[in-house]
Amino acid sequence: MYICNAKSKTYYVMELVGIKYTKDASGYNRYVRIDLEKYHENQLLEDFLDGLEAMERKGEPTYPFDEVMRAEFERRGLKYDV
Numbered sequence: 001m002y003i004c005n006a007k008s009k010t011y012y013v014m015e016l017v018g019i020k021y022t023k024d025a026s027g028y029n030r031y032v033r034i035d036l037e038k039y040h041e042n043q044l045l046e047d048f049l050d051g052l053e054a055m056e057r058k059g060e061p062t063y064p065f066d067e068v069m070r071a072e073f074e075r076r077g078l079k080y081d082v
Contacts, residue, residue, distance in 0.1 A: 018035035039045050066082060073080035 018038035020033040021029040022031040022033065024030035034045065070080045
């Protein structure tokens with residue numbers, strides 16, 4: 001976690017338990033390792049990871065819910081009534 005003092009333009013880095021920063025070849029913090037055992041119930045982390053997954057899937061084809069449900073019911077040999 002970074003804390004900045006705007007007046008003195010001083011930056012402090014606080015170490016959080018279960019969260020490790022890894023630097024790239026230039027010496028900048030580039031990667032974050034998060035202990036999921038410790039933070040698995042954290043709603044903000046879950047929302048952040050869901051957002052990343054949504055960004056990765058941007059541009060993929062989408063299908064209407066009814067179309068997906070109808071195909072799944074047919075696959076299982078069931079009748080889909082809406």
